[in-house]
Amino acid sequence: DAGITQSPRYKITETGRQVTLMCHQTWSHSYMFWYRQDLGHGLRLIYYSAAADITDKGEVPDGYVVSRSKTENFPLTLESATRSQTSVYFCASSEGGIRTDTQYFGPGTRLTVL
Amino acid sequence: GDSVTQMEGPVTLSEEAFLTINCTYTATGYPSLFWYVQYPGEGLQLLLKATKADDKGSNKGFEATYRKETTSFHLEKGSVQVSDSAVYFCALSHFNKFYFGSGTKLNVKP
Numbered sequence: 001d002a003g004i005t006q007s008p009r010y011k012i013t014e015t016g017r018q019v020t021l022m023c024h025q026t027w028s029h030s031y032m033f034w035y036r037q038d039l040g041h042g043l044r045l046i047y048y049s050a051a052a053d054i055t056d057k058g059e060v061p062d063g064y065v066v067s068r069s070k071t072e073n074f075p076l077t078l079e080s081a082t083r084s085q086t087s088v089y090f091c092a093s094s095e096g097g098i099r100t101d102t103q104y105f106g107p108g109t110r111l112t113v114l
Numbered sequence: 115g116d117s118v119t120q121m122e123g124p125v126t127l128s129e130e131a132f133l134t135i136n137c138t139y140t141a142t143g144y145p146s147l148f149w150y151v152q153y154p155g156e157g158l159q160l161l162l163k164a165t166k167a168d169d170k171g172s173n174k175g176f177e178a179t180y181r182k183e184t185t186s187f188h189l190e191k192g193s194v195q196v197s198d199s200a201v202y203f204c205a206l207s208h209f210n211k212f213y214f215g216s217g218t219k220l221n222v223k224p
Contacts, residue, residue: 033212035214040216041216042118042203042214042215042216042217043158043203043205043214044214045211045212045213058211059211059213090157090158092157092158102160102163103158103160103212104160105157105158105159106157107155107156107157108156108157
């Protein structure tokens with residue numbers, strides 16, 4: 001299917017485990033983003049990528065790792081999950097730069113860290 | 115630093131009522147401003163945007179005007195419908211960073 005997809009949609013894990021959230025887009029958009037959504041905080045940018053092999057930190061990058069070996073994929077890894085990382089994670093993509101271009105969001109991954 | 119502040123919800127209205135959701139921002143220079151909408155269980159969708167002062171974004175009956183003098187981007191709709199029930203996010207982008215407000219939940223009753 002065309003668009004932007006995330007997997008898994010729901011994940012429960014334990015403190016200290018490594019977790020990888022997947023994001024895939026079919027538009028060949030240059031830019032991709034990861035956000036977390038927490039009650040009272042809206043969405044906060046974790047990392048973004050301007051192109052394959054180019055990534056940069058957002059507002060809350062600590063505890064997360066990203067990679068982008070292919071334009072269409074942008075996985076987010078929690079190397080050692082903590083309870084504070086319980087959240088809903090959204091991936092997004094855009095054709096152009098972050099400044100003026102529309103971001104298209106995936107359906108989200110709800111992650112619970114016990 | 116840059117930030118967005120929007121009114122807390124929930125906002126509950128009857129169908130056909132007038133809607134205003136306030137949004138103010140803090141940023142140096144000239145950010146771009148956005149309203150996104152999130153329906154239950156879904157990701158965010160762009161509702162409208164404005165890229166420079168005095169621009170008016172509009173879509174699906176919603177409007178917002180970029181007011182540099184008051185650093186505001188308030189969302190309005192003249193007559194809401196039950197199908198408008200959702201969470202609305204104000205956002206800005208500036209210097210390759212994107213900032214969202216905390217969201218305002220709108221409930222529209224028939």
